[in-house]
Amino acid sequence: MADPSPARLAAVDLLDMVLVQHRPLSETDRLDRLAAPDRAAAQRLATEVLRGLERADRVLKPHLRKAPAGRVMNILRLGATELCTGGAAHGVVSDCVEIAARGKRTQGAKGLANAVLRKVAESGPADWAKLRVPRLPKWLRAPLAEAWGPQAVAAMERAHFDGAPVDLTLKGDLPEGLPGELLPTGSVRLRDAGQVSALPGFSDGAWWVQDAAAALPVKLLGEVAGLDVLDMCAAPGGKTLQLAARGARVTALDISEARLARVRENLDRCGLEAELVAGDALEHRGQYDAILLDAPCSATGTIRRHPDLPHVHMGEKISELIGLQGWMLDHALSLLKPGGRLVYATCSLLPDEGECQIEEALERHPGLRVVPAEADWIEPAWRSEEGGLRLRPDFWAERGGLDGFYMACVAKG
Numbered sequence: 001m002a003d004p005s006p007a008r009l010a011a012v013d014l015l016d017m018v019l020v021q022h023r024p025l026s027e028t029d030r031l032d033r034l035a036a037p038d039r040a041a042a043q044r045l046a047t048e049v050l051r052g053l054e055r056a057d058r059v060l061k062p063h064l065r066k067a068p069a070g071r072v073m074n075i076l077r078l079g080a081t082e083l084c085t086g087g088a089a090h091g092v093v094s095d096c097v098e099i100a101a102r103g104k105r106t107q108g109a110k111g112l113a114n115a116v117l118r119k120v121a122e123s124g125p126a127d128w129a130k131l132r133v134p135r136l137p138k139w140l141r142a143p144l145a146e147a148w149g150p151q152a153v154a155a156m157e158r159a160h161f162d163g164a165p166v167d168l169t170l171k172g173d174l175p176e177g178l179p180g181e182l183l184p185t186g187s188v189r190l191r192d193a194g195q196v197s198a199l200p201g202f203s204d205g206a207w208w209v210q211d212a213a214a215a216l217p218v219k220l221l222g223e224v225a226g227l228d229v230l231d232m233c234a235a236p237g238g239k240t241l242q243l244a245a246r247g248a249r250v251t252a253l254d255i256s257e258a259r260l261a262r263v264r265e266n267l268d269r270c271g272l273e274a275e276l277v278a279g280d281a282l283e284h285r286g287q288y289d290a291i292l293l294d295a296p297c298s299a300t301g302t303i304r305r306h307p308d309l310p311h312v313h314m315g316e317k318i319s320e321l322i323g324l325q326g327w328m329l330d331h332a333l334s335l336l337k338p339g340g341r342l343v344y345a346t347c348s349l350l351p352d353e354g355e356c357q358i359e360e361a362l363e364r365h366p367g368l369r370v371v372p373a374e375a376d377w378i379e380p381a382w383r384s385e386e387g388g389l390r391l392r393p394d395f396w397a398e399r400g401g402l403d404g405f406y407m408a409c410v411a412k413g
């Protein structure tokens with residue numbers, strides 16, 4: 001039999017990593033061995049399977065007496081997703097059978113893959129369209145329903161299933177020939193971005209990829225030109241670039257040297273400057289006019305772009321992150337000059353990593369106050385009780401959604 005497509009083979013490996021080993025896709029170097037088009041295709045396939053996982057499992061169920069073990073099931077899930085979303089039956093089925101045939105532990109399931117996927121090719125596409133929007137797993141669905149209500153959760157699930165457009169942050173003016181919609185917040189939104197590095201302005205560093213919601217925390221910090229600003233958890237550097245482009249003297253700190261290398265690449269491409277420091281935020285010393293604390297978090301606000309996240313075991317890790325966020329906030333406040341401003345942000349949908357952090361910091365630090373966000377692009381629904389902004393993936397549905405984010409600006413004294 002012919003070799004299976006490298007992209008499909010890699011997509012099954014990626015699914016094993018997420019669904020069997022419960023590790024995030026960001027940890028893989030599996031794609032490094034592929035040519036660029038295969039890399040993009042493998043990533044797209046794995047992402048599509050993860051987005052529609054519940055549908056794939058429901059379409060497969062009537063054809064299986066019991067769900068087979070890990071990798072075989074992932075081969076079937078890939079095949080079912082492709083078949084139900086317009087994939088050409090012959091190529092999909094033969095590749096999936098061949099992928100099964102190549103593994104010692106999966107070769108016995110070659111016949112099963114062939115029989116099941118042929119049946120799915122017949123009835124699957126019609127069944128798929130009738131199935132409900134895939135739900136989040138219980139560990140995440142329950143706290144989100146408690147915080148935002150069941151209807152909001154259903155709308156978020158719809159947004160997760162629909163995926164996300166590509167948003168760009170401009171360094172200055174809109175480059176000629178750059179397609180896309182200019183959003184009220186200033187980001188440019190592309191519906192069909194294609195190869196991003198081929199777009200006008202990429203090589204001149206006229207913009208960088210950054211979700212429209214992720215571009216807002218720096219805006220909340222206000223005027224920063226000429227100020228000493230600490231970007232406390234900086235990598236890969238979207239917000240560092242924004243601060244530098246606005247004329248701040250930026251210290252970009254991150255614990256990960258490897259991730260800081262990406263900040264350097266991004267600064268160089270965009271012709272911007274910042275001092276990069278590798279280190280633990282909790283041990284950093286200095287005094288700053290303004291601080292951006294984009295704290296490590298569950299990243300549950302980015303599920304539209306990272307549908308692997310709900311499948312990675314997170315429960316205990318989130319409580320550790322919540323503790324770390326509180327310590328980071330306290331330490332950041334000790335580095336803030338009197339009268340200085342601090343923006344705390346997380347790309348999480350959980351109030352424990354957002355609203356509650358600010359409420360608790362206000363209790364711990366007498367004299368600390370929230371600086372209300374003032375801008376014409378702020379929608380009333382975004383404002384939260386304690387004075388911050390809450391962005392959710394179901395907001396701006398008609399425009400293509402937003403990543404989930406929380407942000408608040410605070411000042412001492």
Ligand SMILES: C[S@@+](CC[C@H](N)C(=O)[O-])C[C@H]1O[C@@H](n2cnc3c(N)ncnc32)[C@H](O)[C@@H]1O
Nearest residue numbers: 233234235236237238239254255280281294296
């Ligand atoms: C949400 S990401 C930051 C995204 C970044 N601000 C941007 O806009 O591109 C959180 C970052 O915190 C870093 N980090 C985690 N623990 C840290 C610590 N103790 N000290 C400094 N950085 C830390 C991670 O390496 C990660 O790059």
